Amino acid sequence: MEVSNGEEGMSMVVMGRYGVLYTKPRPKSAETSPRVIDMRSDTVTRPTEEMRVAMFEAEVGDDVFGEDPTVAELEKKAAELLGKEAGLFVASGTMGNLAAMMSHCWSRGEEVLAGDQSHVVLFEQGGAAQIGNFFLRTVRNLPDGTLDLEELRSKLQPEGKVAGDPHKTMTRLIVVENTHNMMGGRVIRPEYMDRLAELIRGLGIRIHVDGARLFNAATALGLPPAELVKHADSVTICLSKGLSAPAGSVLVGTAHFISRARRVRKSLGGGMRQVGVLAAPGIIALEKMSQRLEIDHNMAKFLGRGLVSMSDLGVDLDLEAVETNIVFFGLQRSDMTAEDFVARLEKEGVANGDRVIVKMLPARVASGEVKVRAVLNHHVTHQGVECALIRIREILANRGGRKRKQET
């Protein structure tokens, strides 16, 4: 396959098995529109040039018949990387988590324990109950993202203990989220997983890791991802977040579990056909994009340091808590809520002579306080963070009146 890099602003031409691919030149107008610094999420990441070429070239087949070689390759690679037997490509992390929980809770009367601030509880629309037909019970998430082990211990209802008691659901699965989104992109360490595994040993209870951002955790710890999930019976990883593939996630587990999950996925409507076109960028995501996440973490710390320097303007942030690519900060202002701030930030402004639009999201945290969340991703460069900080300072310094919330 021949690749020629055109000059700045010209088309790139690729010649391959399926003919010639011309990429569109960047339209002139793009150079004169404001620069968007989008920190709403890492899901906004667009596929790289290499991924686009891979989509063009992907070998495909009907995956419902098991005949798509590219998705088969992706599933195998993901499983190997995570130390599991088999993998299953799914349309989203939500589908991966739902299919996993449904595949573990195969009989009536079973329950899943998950963190009260976890994605499966807060942001998957109650699919566990509505679609999966099993009980989802919560355990408190501690600020470090872990599940409170003492509370967990007290809530366990292993089948061996409660089978004779028709009042009680049987605990079948515990879901751990790594990194933990709402607690601030926190990293769950292998030592914690060891203690959790020890707690449930011999009780017939399994562990599913919602590893939407598992590679961020692995990068932060400098460990292979398999090490973080060695006690997990199943794991979901997202390709479409920091890893920047256009869509999809991969669920991994034992071969038996995955064959069950494949059935569940079909019933949810996730049986896609020539899905190699999505799997091809997914492979690049796994192999290449997983290696650059440290940059996002450094950008997050850079943003965090800048925010901490604005504590006199009401910014409330514990820099120690910024472990990966997510930054949550509070605004102690009587004149401006987090929602106001985000709305003002999203209006076009000027920083370093450039027109910029900075995007973040408000988020209600466990305490009920609404904070601001910024998620670093490959589109947000050092310069982008600089501009964002300039805009933030401008907005916070601009408004008159009391800078700090009145202590009551």
Added chain:
Amino acid sequence: MRSAMATAEVGDDVFGEDPSINELQERSAALLGKEAGLLTSSGTMSNLIATLAWSNHGDEIIMGTEAHMFWNESAGQAALGGVQTRLVPNDSQGRINPDDVAAAIRPSGNLHFPRTSMICLENTHNRCSGGVLTPEDTKSVGDVAHAAGVPVHLDGARIFNASVALEVPPAELARDVDDLSFCLSKSLSCPVGSVLVGSQDFIDNAKRWRKMLGGGMRQAGVLAAAGLVALDTMIDRLAEDHQHAKRLAAGLANIDGLTVDPESIQTNIVFFEVDEDLGTAADLIAALNRNGVLVSYPGKQSIRMVTHRHISPEDIEEALSRTSAAVRELRSAA
């Protein structure tokens, strides 16, 4: 399509920001005379979303005895949607009788009875040999349903085959139904996906259900871009697939030991029966596979062949001669 996918303008569709998806959804809705559209990952997902959107747990939905939603969607309507499926007979063309539908719709006010939440039609009809419902057929069921206040969902996986076979605009086939799904990944040849269309309210609701099922994809404009190419270039050519299917059926009818009525073939699907004295469908399929012909849907005695853009007229003749060979193999073995 590969070019379009690789160069597609994309954005995060969960934020509604993927321009390729937005364009596909708008164009699909317009083509079918509906207000809005929604890209989903499969026809199964579209059909399940329709059930979830129209029904509550414990409702009853009505469809034909041969419906794909009943046979091949892993009982998702019951397992995940919490509804009971009530069947009424399909005729050989895939139609259901409006009188049967009227009789099956539950009267309200009786504690014993579930509520009828949705009637489902299928056009073209897969298990009925790709049979076509005309606008009149559709209206006759639609009228009965709407008179009782019940919405109609059309499983239009192959609606464009129907439109081309009848030479009517697809919007006419959609006029008397409340929502419709069509597949991008079948004869339209896109890699993945289905589009659900209906009123704005219905689609807003459908979006929630899609997310719950895990169908909220991000930069799926790469898939939508292929869909846009399909809407432009892959519909008219379906007429060729239909011609090939008719020729195939005529050829199969001439093979001793196989039964099919070539007159009944309207689109790109051919079901034929294997005479019992020859063997079972499974026996013939094994022989066909040995001869390099891949087919599907073995009923005990029935086999399905489907034509599409990778099957040329030469392939049809080749398939016929290899099928003859396979039949001869079976005969000599018997």
